[in-house]
Amino acid sequence: MTASIKEIMNTSPVVPVMVINKLEHAVPLAHALVEGGLKVLEITLRTPIALDAIKRIKAEVPGAIVGAGTVINLDTLKKAIDVGSEFLVSPGVTESLIDAAIKSGVPILPGVISPSEVMRLMEKGITEMKFFPAEAAGGIPMLKSIGGPLPQVTFCPTGGISLKNAADYLALSNVACIGGSWMAPADLVDKEDWDEIKRRATEAAALKK
Numbered sequence: 001m002t003a004s005i006k007e008i009m010n011t012s013p014v015v016p017v018m019v020i021n022k023l024e025h026a027v028p029l030a031h032a033l034v035e036g037g038l039k040v041l042e043i044t045l046r047t048p049i050a051l052d053a054i055k056r057i058k059a060e061v062p063g064a065i066v067g068a069g070t071v072i073n074l075d076t077l078k079k080a081i082d083v084g085s086e087f088l089v090s091p092g093v094t095e096s097l098i099d100a101a102i103k104s105g106v107p108i109l110p111g112v113i114s115p116s117e118v119m120r121l122m123e124k125g126i127t128e129m130k131f132f133p134a135e136a137a138g139g140i141p142m143l144k145s146i147g148g149p150l151p152q153v154t155f156c157p158t159g160g161i162s163l164k165n166a167a168d169y170l171a172l173s174n175v176a177c178i179g180g181s182w183m184a185p186a187d188l189v190d191k192e193d194w195d196e197i198k199r200r201a202t203e204a205a206a207l208k209k
Contacts, residue, residue: 005107026053036201135160
């Protein structure tokens with residue numbers, strides 16, 4: 001049975017947002033993050049091997065909950081679902097994308113930055129959303145402001161979040177988890193420093209609310 005987006009968001013306090021450039025990095029990177037305590041993994045569809053990376057991680061990394069990020073249209077939505085993505089993440093919202101995602105039954109975390117976007121999604125029964133780009137869109141003060149009139153919505157802020165401000169975001173009542181890339185930056189992945197990535201994942205997992 002497919003987990004709901006709410007259940008997925010409550011699994012780990014931090015969702016690693018991963019850009020994978022080499023397919024051979026996919027499995028060891030995922031192992032390092034999962035062993036560090038971060039089970040929910042977002043693989044962004046920004047590289048030619050991203051879809052293959054999702055398939056490989058699903059097949060070879062027990063315990064990982066693997067989703068596709070940067071789902072921006074019906075084509076990327078279909079491809080993400082076809083490789084078995086357990087959840088979908090989009091940087092923004094279009095009517096056709098949301099309707100297709102709802103119809104597919106695969107949980108989606110759509111990106112929003114304004115109350116109007118939040119309200120349009122609420123009309124479709126969606127109450128879990130990605131707040132992106134978090135820091136550029138007003139950060140913690142903006143989330144507090146949205147939470148006033150719309151307390152029933154829960155967010156996963158992503159964009160500009162690091163270990164320095166992660167705990168402040170997680171302290172908000174309308175934040176279930178955060179997305180970030182500081183656990184597995186490109187330089188550590190390129191060096192295949194899985195031990196340091198695992199250490200950072202363990203540190204991030206300890207940020208639980």
